[in-house]
Amino acid sequence: MTTREACIELDNQDVLSHARARFSLSEDVVYLDGNSLGALPRATSAHVAHVVEQQWGRDLIRSWNQHDWINLPQKLGAKIAALIGAHADEVIVADSTSINIFKLLAAVLQLPHVVSDENRRVIVSERGNFPTDLYIAQGLNELLGNKYQLKLVDADQIEAALDHTVGVALITQVDYRTGHVHNMSALNKRASAAGTHIIWDLSHSAGALPVALTESASELAVGCGYKYLNGGPGAPAYLYVTRSLQTQLSTPLAGWLGHAAPFNFAAEYQPAANMNRFLCGTHSAISMAALECGLNTFDNIPMAALRQKSLALSDLFWQLMDEHCAAFGFICVSPREHAVRASHLSFAHPHAYAIMQALIARHVIGDFRQPDLLRFGFTPLYTRFVDVWDAVNTLREVMNKDEWKATQFQTRNAVT
Amino acid sequence: MTTREACIELDNQDVLSHARARFSLSEDVVYLDGNSLGALPRATSAHVAHVVEQQWGRDLIRSWNQHDWINLPQKLGAKIAALIGAHADEVIVADSTSINIFKLLAAVLQLPHVVSDENRRVIVSERGNFPTDLYIAQGLNELLGNKYQLKLVDADQIEAALDHTVGVALITQVDYRTGHVHNMSALNKRASAAGTHIIWDLSHSAGALPVALTESASELAVGCGYKYLNGGPGAPAYLYVTRSLQTQLSTPLAGWLGHAAPFNFAAEYQPAANMNRFLCGTHSAISMAALECGLNTFDNIPMAALRQKSLALSDLFWQLMDEHCAAFGFICVSPREHAVRASHLSFAHPHAYAIMQALIARHVIGDFRQPDLLRFGFTPLYTRFVDVWDAVNTLREVMNKDEWKATQFQTRNAVT
Numbered sequence: 123m124t125t126r127e128a129c130i131e132l133d134n135q136d137v138l139s140h141a142r143a144r145f146s147l148s149e150d151v152v153y154l155d156g157n158s159l160g161a162l163p164r165a166t167s168a169h170v171a172h173v174v175e176q177q178w179g180r181d182l183i184r185s186w187n188q189h190d191w192i193n194l195p196q197k198l199g200a201k202i203a204a205l206i207g208a209h210a211d212e213v214i215v216a217d218s219t220s221i222n223i224f225k226l227l228a229a230v231l232q233l234p235h236v237v238s239d240e241n242r243r244v245i246v247s248e249r250g251n252f253p254t255d256l257y258i259a260q261g262l263n264e265l266l267g268n269k270y271q272l273k274l275v276d277a278d279q280i281e282a283a284l285d286h287t288v289g290v291a292l293i294t295q296v297d298y299r300t301g302h303v304h305n306m307s308a309l310n311k312r313a314s315a316a317g318t319h320i321i322w323d324l325s326h327s328a329g330a331l332p333v334a335l336t337e338s339a340s341e342l343a344v345g346c347g348y349k350y351l352n353g354g355p356g357a358p359a360y361l362y363v364t365r366s367l368q369t370q371l372s373t374p375l376a377g378w379l380g381h382a383a384p385f386n387f388a389a390e391y392q393p394a395a396n397m398n399r400f401l402c403g404t405h406s407a408i409s410m411a412a413l414e415c416g417l418n419t420f421d422n423i424p425m426a427a428l429r430q431k432s433l434a435l436s437d438l439f440w441q442l443m444d445e446h447c448a449a450f451g452f453i454c455v456s457p458r459e460h461a462v463r464a465s466h467l468s469f470a471h472p473h474a475y476a477i478m479q480a481l482i483a484r485h486v487i488g489d490f491r492q493p494d495l496l497r498f499g500f501t502p503l504y505t506r507f508v509d510v511w512d513a514v515n516t517l518r519e520v521m522n523k524d525e526w527k528a529t530q531f532q533t534r535n536a537v538t
Numbered sequence: 539m540t541t542r543e544a545c546i547e548l549d550n551q552d553v554l555s556h557a558r559a560r561f562s563l564s565e566d567v568v569y570l571d572g573n574s575l576g577a578l579p580r581a582t583s584a585h586v587a588h589v590v591e592q593q594w595g596r597d598l599i600r601s602w603n604q605h606d607w608i609n610l611p612q613k614l615g616a617k618i619a620a621l622i623g624a625h626a627d628e629v630i631v632a633d634s635t636s637i638n639i640f641k642l643l644a645a646v647l648q649l650p651h652v653v654s655d656e657n658r659r660v661i662v663s664e665r666g667n668f669p670t671d672l673y674i675a676q677g678l679n680e681l682l683g684n685k686y687q688l689k690l691v692d693a694d695q696i697e698a699a700l701d702h703t704v705g706v707a708l709i710t711q712v713d714y715r716t717g718h719v720h721n722m723s724a725l726n727k728r729a730s731a732a733g734t735h736i737i738w739d740l741s742h743s744a745g746a747l748p749v750a751l752t753e754s755a756s757e758l759a760v761g762c763g764y765k766y767l768n769g770g771p772g773a774p775a776y777l778y779v780t781r782s783l784q785t786q787l788s789t790p791l792a793g794w795l796g797h798a799a800p801f802n803f804a805a806e807y808q809p810a811a812n813m814n815r816f817l818c819g820t821h822s823a824i825s826m827a828a829l830e831c832g833l834n835t836f837d838n839i840p841m842a843a844l845r846q847k848s849l850a851l852s853d854l855f856w857q858l859m860d861e862h863c864a865a866f867g868f869i870c871v872s873p874r875e876h877a878v879r880a881s882h883l884s885f886a887h888p889h890a891y892a893i894m895q896a897l898i899a900r901h902v903i904g905d906f907r908q909p910d911l912l913r914f915g916f917t918p919l920y921t922r923f924v925d926v927w928d929a930v931n932t933l934r935e936v937m938n939k940d941e942w943k944a945t946q947f948q949t950r951n952a953v954t
Contacts, residue, residue, distance in 0.1 A: 146595045155599045162595035167587060170824070174586055178771055179562045179578035182903060183571045191771060218819025220793030221637060228681055249805070254794035254819065257807035261792030265644055265681070274805070348820070355594055355607060356822035376677030377636030378670035387908045389665070389690070391673040403634025403670060404764070406772035408586070409822045487598060492803045 123445050124511070129438070132507035138431050141503040144419045145352075152509045152516070154488045157326060157466045157499030160352030166415040173411040185407070194410040195358075195379075195401055201417040202351070202360050205425070206324060206343070207334035212362050214397040215347070215413065216405065219325055219359040221375065222344040223258045223292065225400055226321045226361060229371035230290040230342070231266070235317070239289075242318070246283045246291040249274040252298050255323055259292055277302060281312050288318040295333070296326035296464040299491050301456045303327070303464050306338040314339065325349060330432060330465035330501070332425045341367055350465070350501060352416030358409050361400055369395055377402030419503055431502035432465040435510055439467055439498060442514035450521045455495065466499040473526055477517075480526040486516045539861050540927070545854070548923035554847050557919040560835045561768075568925045568932070570904045573742060573882045573915030576768030582831040589827040601823070610826040611774075611795075611817055617833040618767070618776050621841070622740060622759070623750035628778050630813040631763070631829065632821065635741055635775040637791065638760040639674045639708065641816055642737045642777060645787035646706040646758070647682070651733070655705075658734070662699045662707040665690040668714050671739055675708055693718060697728050704734040711749070712742035712880040715907050717872045719743070719880050722754040730755065741765060746848060746881035746917070748841045757783055766881070766917060768832030774825050777816055785811055793818030835919055847918035848881040851926055855883055855914060858930035866937045871911065882915040889942055893933075896942040902932045 133139055145161045147153060153161055177185040186192050200210035216222065227245070236242055245259050256274070263270045275283045277297070284291060291313060295304050306322065313320045322343040327333050329350030335343060341364045347357030363371060372393045378384045379401040382392045393399035436456075443452060452469040471477060471494060478490040488498040498513065520526055549555055561577045563569060569577060593601040602608050616626035632638065643661070652658055661675050672690070679686045691699045693713070700707060707729060711720050722738065729736045738759040743749050745766030751759060757780045763773030779787060788809045794800045795817040798808045809815035852872075859868060868885040887893060887910060894906040904914040914929065936942055 146591070148596060151598070153598060159594075159599045161598065162590065167590050167595070170590055171583060171587055174578065174583050174770070174828070175562070178575075179583075180564060182567070182569060182577065183575045183905065184898070184903070185771065217633065217637065218793065218821075220819035221633065221791060224791055232681065252794075253797070253800075253803050253805065253807075256805055257792040257794060257797065260807045261788075261790040264788075265648065265790035354590070354822070354824055355601065356820045356825070358822070359819070372677075372680075374677040374681035375637065375640055376673040377634065378668075378673060381669070381673065384669075385908075387669050389669065389672055391669075391676045403636035403775070404772045405634075406770070406774070406822060406825045408770055408828055409772070409825050412590070412824055482600070487600070489599065492801075 124438070124442060126508065126511045129507040129511040136431065136507070137427055138423065138502055139506070141419070141423060142506065145504045147504060150485055152486045152513045154486070154498040154500065154505065154509070154513055156501030156504070157330070157349050158489055159348055159355055160350060160416060160501065161504055163352055163415045163419045165418065166354065166412050169415050170408060170411050173408055177407070191407040194407065195405055196397070198410060198414055198417060199360060199397065202328065205333070205420060206328050206362065207332070207336055208362050209336065209365065211397060212365060213360055214400055215358050215360045215410065216401050217359060219323070219344055219346045220254045220258050222359050222361040223255055223321065223323065224262060225373035225375050226342050226344060226371070227259060227262050227290060227292065228374045230319045230321070231270070232372070233370065236289045241287055242289045243270050244287045244289060245270045245272050246280065246288050247272065247274055248280060248293060249276055250297070250299065251292070251294050252323070252325070255292055255294060277304070280304070281309060284309065284312045284316050284318060286316050288316060291318060291320045292323065293320055294323040294325065298326050299455070299468055299495055299497070301464040301466045301468065303331070303462045306340055310339045310341070326464060329420065331429050335362060340364070347413045347416065351413070352419050353413035354409070354416065357413045357416065358405065363397060363400065368397060368399070373400055375402045379404065423503065428502045432500055433460050433463065435500040435502065435505055435507065436463065436465065436467050438507060439500070439510045439514060442511060443469070446514050446518040447521065465501070466497055468495040468497045470494050471496060477520060477526040480520045481517060484516050484520065486513045540854070540858060542924065542927050545923040545927040552847065552923070553843055554839065554918055555922070557835070557839060558922065561920045563920060566901055568902045568929045570902070570914040570916065570921065570925070570929055572917030572920070573746070573765050574905055575764055575771055576766060576832060576917065577920055579768055579831045579835050581834065582770065582828050585831050586824060586827050589824055593823070607823040610823065611821055612813070614826060614830055614833060615776060615813065618744070621749070621836060622744050622778065623748070623752055624778050625752065625781065627813060628781060629776055630816055631774050631776045631826065632817050633775060635739070635760055635762045636670045636674050638775050638777040639671055639737065639739065640678060641789035641791050642758050642760060642787070643675060643678050643706060643708065644790050646735050646737070647686070648788070649786065652705045657703055658705045659686050660703045660705060661686045661688050662696065662704050663688065663690055664696060664709060665692055666713070666715065667708070667710050668739070668741070671708055671710060693720070696720070697725060700725065700728045700732050700734060702732050704732060707734060707736045708739065709736055710739040710741065714742050715871070715884055715911055715913070717880040717882045717884065719747070719878045722756055726755045726757070742880060745836065747845050751778060756780070763829045763832065767829070768835050769829035770825070770832065773829045773832065774821065779813060779816065784813060784815070789816055791818045795820065839919065844918045848916055849876050849879065851916035851918065851921055851923065852879065852881065852883050854923060855916070855926045855930060858927060859885070862930050862934040863937065881917070882913055884911040884913045886910050887912060892942040893936060896936045897933060900932050900936065902929045
């Protein structure tokens, strides 16, 4: 049996252990939900206060220039680019993930070779993809007179589905429930051969594992700022477009900040000749300030070390579940194989909801996902090996003492 | 000649003078740009810090329920509703003004009676409308295969243009340059008779003058959170849909928070049966916190008193311009008549840009608008009569001393 002391020893040897000091985390909480809402970076509060009090309060409207608020989408985009293997001028921060999915879906479906090909009327996505991705595709399709067929296939059928009937595919790299990771290179290769385009949703991968957009020949991607990127609740999202496609694509969400010269106030929309064209309305300087601090928590952290620790944490969790909780009927639905495992694990159990409520009452915070999953996220910047031990030990106690049976069945839920 | 002392006396008699204490404003700045970025409310910094440190930092993901982050769009929508003469359940806070315009434009153009009527293929807007409104209409129209004709008419031609060919009209109540106010009741009546729908952009009116959406039989509106509503740079925007239309309209930006049951994670989009259907992705709890403080600055302020002071401030500014600056060639392009004047004044001058730079160097902050306008906004919650006097006096000095000739022609601009 693995002891708590052995886990503390793993923390002592951890080359990333220093990174936890970059966050403000209560010692009485084991937080395994950074894949839903990243923890608060220690620097955020002071920086947000500075932006509010000094930049907004004192310098007022002048801050758009003096403090370069206007270029925050590009500046933060460049920081994210470094985390996802893209060029700095290929990523921009804007709006929400949902909105950015709409921008790219609509842009691809307006490409001349898609519009003109009557046989290319399929939108492919994965059955069980995060709902907002599917909803946005449905909403867009309805607006276009249901000209497209939204085809949902299982994970292992995506590659086969990428054929000449496909206008666009919308694929989430990491499954928000199982944590299964798609092979981006393989799918991109197949899409390219079929003359179609994949939009990658990186919400559950960026900042958690190495993403290599350039190397994998990815064309388009979106992602979320508030999970592993630690940007705060509802932080701005981002989008990526490979250089060669940037001026071929334009979004129908043609807001003024996407204009080539927004301050000319021209009556005709003329999209910027770079990623700026994917901007829309005015961005929140305060939300951007928080996101910037989130991104800074990755400074000088080698992604390979992050990945190694992530896998070590989930390996340990799984092992401890086998050692301590084998009797309670949990079934891990996440991949055993490292190559296709992201940074969270999910366990099915008939009483998953009540059990998670009981865990949270004991300050071990993971989350419940429909229909019967307990999900535990490992965020290598701040999750410790001893946290993993404490979490599984608490789960064992909760199960042994039947604490979960007393848990009220609350109907409210938390944002993923 | 009106003296500075007389202006101080006006401040002494001002029933709203106490409201200035609700803001954090440097005494060395005369801020006449609250119509572009509202000043910082005194309460914002502490509330934002609380949301960051306590709600996010300590309570983490649990705050979506414990601190009701999830219902901030509705809660703040209800506060805005009170400022624009709407019912609390008719307004919701979400995304940016540009995005919200897209939602409503697309929703109206999907109404069965619009879709089916081949003669109803015109989108009406005003020539010189704020660019983002026009761009969004252009972007949407392009996505729809340029099925519509975007017809731009002068302000006094809008009423006549609202005929049976119009699918939707997008009209900004207050012109961002001249400050001219449209008669909403009259235009709504005409639109209704023509079987069409007006989307009102309230960005330069809400919080500056009484807006009576219900009373004027307005159906649809959007607006901005960072101007007169003091929500901070790039604050979330809002939209309004009259009760009877809410379930008839659906937005193609069908993000998960617009779903009838977002936490069921169903694969099929089913829009909520109320304003929630106009939500899209996850909102920023931090930006919402700042907006809430902005809205609270209107607590117990009668809109009639606000309007009265607004007009008194702009009357005084105009009068002082006549008294002090008549020799310098400024031409006021704003309406003389109170009934059609909003809360800012614009003056044309061939050297407007340089003059505004010189004023800003003297800490009198207004803004420049293309092609030749100096724009001065009066925000009755914090603008004093003595500020107006100081602003015009500074302008006189700048002109007398030819200070503006030394102003560098900077190319950067600020966000409206």
